[in-house]
Amino acid sequence: MRRPVSVFAGLVPYNRLSMTGMSSLRSLAVVSVLLSVSMLIAPLPVDAQETPARSPRATFEDAVHVKVINVQVFVRDRDGNPVTGLTSDDFVLLEEKRPVPITNFYEVHERVKVGAVAGLVPGEPEVHIIDRPGLARRNYIVPEDERLNLIVYVDHHNIRPQNRNRFFRYVREFLRQHVTRDDRVMLLTYNRSVKVEREFTSDPQLIANALYDLEKHTGGRTMWDSDRADLIRDIGEEDRDYFFVQGRVRIYSQQIYNDMQFTLDGLKDSVISLAGLPGRKAFLYVSDGLPMRAGADMWEALDQRGRSVDSIEYDSNFYLDSLQYDSSRRFTDLVDTANANEVSFYTVDASGPMGINSRDASMQGMAFSSNIDSVARDNMHSSVMYMAEETGGQYIVNTNNFRDGLNRIALDFASYYSLGFQPGHAGTGRRYRIKVELTKEAQERLGLKRDRFVRHRLSYRDKSVDTEMTEGTLAALKLGYEKNDLEISLVKADEIRREERGLYTVHVDVQVPIGEMTLVPVGTEGEHLLRARIWVQALASNGDISPPQVEPFELTIPAEDLQRAMESYYTYTLPLIMKEGDQRLTVAVRDEVAGETSFVTRTLRVGV
CATH class of the missing domain: 2.60.40.3880 (Immunoglobulin-like)
Structure with missing residues (x-):
């Protein structure tokens, strides 16, 4: 024994x-x-x-064992409204650029399953359908694999407190109006480590109330702003030694890059923890943006100074050094992990359209071009836009109109298509690219001739049974x-x-x-x-x-x-x-x- x-x-x-x-x-x-x-x-x-x-x-x-890969697909018209009434014949589904038959199909409109469900897989359980006219609601229990799981993730370390608290007002309104008791909501925060503020609950008001407590936290981006202002001042002082300020840019970039690795680790670990959870998984990530390349704007400032002030010491090849602080591979790994676990990112840059300004009236020295601020904004936005685009979600950047952005996200919760197919492989562990398009006939009928009107996650991972059960x-x-x-x-x-x-x-x-x-x-x-x-x-x-x-x-x-x-x-x-x-x-x-x-x-x- x-x-x-x-x-x-x-x-x-x-x-x-x-x-x-x-x-x-x-x-x-x-x-x-x-x-x-x-x-x-x-x-x-x-x-x-x-x-x-x-x-x-x-x-x-x-x-x-019949394995079906399901893909949420969002079809919107030119005004951003859901396109309804489509059938499986209106879509083309591609795996690694090869068409695959659509074996499962249904539409959800205004949170109600409508129209016909193909049910082409033998043994598929019966689904009660609500006819489209009037969308009359009946007693309908949302199956676990259709339930919405919303994760609100507040990144204290990468946000300014005033921006965060301003955005919270809109989040509370969003939770009251668009999240129901059929949904589950969880609240996570990050400040060099991930903390579960509220576990999954079917009461969105609990999450809304918990946001008040979070308003007391400081924001790590405030310290970042101070360091950045000091550095841009040093770069602009023409009597500062060029190699001295170049060394400072390296140190600044390395610090931000190191912080980014911890930030991305926290995000990836949180996504992995959702792996075995059934249903739709929406990850609302709130920050003031994330740098794709740490210190990119300071390298731009250093380049401008080298060309105008220090032309003798200046070597344009130094700019290549900034590539070592690039986190694009980490972001690719993050979105691949999210797609493998059927998690869609909905990202918010709470800083608004005036989130970055390199100069103020107290600064002396050389005048930098506005290109520095453009580089900074693009650097912060490109990462969160990429997270959303690759996983079939949406982003809210460069705006103070958070209500409209959140209303667009709410449309995704309420109206979408589900397309399923049976892959010709099982449990390979590999990542596969997928693409969903409207047929040419559907495009002409709807007047939507660009892929930007169709949105979905761009890949999936073929997991083994053992992996799925363990997760x-x-x-x-x-x-x-x-x-x-x-x-x-x-x-x-x-x-x-x-x-x-x-x-x-x-x-x-x-x-x-x-x-x-x-x-x-x-x-x-x-x-x-x-x-x-x-x-x-x-x-x-x-x-x-x-x-x-x-x-x-x-x-x-x-x-x-x-x-x-x-x-x-x-x-x-x-x-x-x-x-x-x-x-x-x-x-x-x-x-x-x-x-x-x-x-x-x-x-x-x-x-x-």
Whole structure:
């Protein structure tokens, strides 16, 4: 027997397989070395745990997994209004420049699914449709894969407090008017590290109220402005040694570049944490812009000084040195990560049209051209525009009219098309470029002959089943997401105090109804095979997260026991070593035949 190991060292329970009832049931299960498995099947004692009788599911000769890549597509007219009433025949979908058939299609208009859904994939669940005339609303439960998840991310380190607080007024209005209780909203902040201010909630007013507390924070861009003003003053003083000011520009650029790496790390980590979360994911990023190339405007100022004042010492090749402070590859990596995890960036530069000014009345020395401020603004805007354009989102830059910009974003939440296709590959882990166009006939009919009227994410990553399940388990653990198609349940059976102070062995029963699993007929005697895998991961009260553990299992059920097995369930007993206090545990189960999954999270109170 393997001794249980602390969840913080890997969540490894000991090996135990026991069976009660129906001794004639022969198990061909692979005995788990990580997860203990016990099976309870009729005939059972009076106090046995049974589920209500249910009809067996249809069985399949082999596991057939149909993978569909879904792409949100936004079609807008010349005034920015949604173009409605299109069908799948009006679109061309390309993967790596090659057309692929559209197998799934529906339209959402004013948050209501309207028109016809293709439903071309066999076994696709029935969807209740609301007819277009009048868009009369009915009782409609938004499926998890269609629910809006909005992440409001406030970058304290890269914003001026007055700009941030001014923009918050519009955000609160936006949340009240355009975010519903069918949506989930989370509030994150960044100030050299990411902080979860409010976890996902269906009450947008909680997020709106939390913004008041954030108005008290200082903004890191204020210090940046001070350093920039000092540097531009030194560059403009003609009696300053040219190589001295060049060294200062290098130091300034390096500091900003270093800060940018931490900023991009925070953004990327936040996007990765959303990987396993189903549904639409909109990431509202609020800052005063981000420099694509650190110190680009100061290198422009230095170039102007070299040409006009220090022509003898000036070497135009020095300008190439600024390329080492370029973060464009990091931004490309960020948008690739966002597209891989189906996250769309909606970026806001809260500084408005007059966010940068290189001179004031107190400055002496040479007069710089306005090109320096243009370089600075373009440098700040290009990054956040790129983030939005590549991921199918929108940006708000160079304006004080934040209300209109947020209203345009709200249109994306309410009206869009969903196009799905089946790739000719599975689980390669590769990134694939995609493009959606209107057919020539649709363009002529609508008078929209440019791609700029059609918007969507520009790539996706073909993830393996293992990757998707691992990401889903972590999302359920950290974000509170739950999906339970297999109707599994978690029950804390008991806990035993260990000799080590503050540690307990906790037995958790994972109950899986056999009738919810899809069984494969095998052999010649009517036997049926159950094939599944289970993932387990835990989050301690101090924030420590155990590595995920996964184990496959199989079980063969004789024909004479099949009906009674369908009316019962498996119990997997997990013996876990946990610290005293509240611990969060997520268990995921995947039916390997049908591909259906469950992600269930429970908080366990240990030792109290």
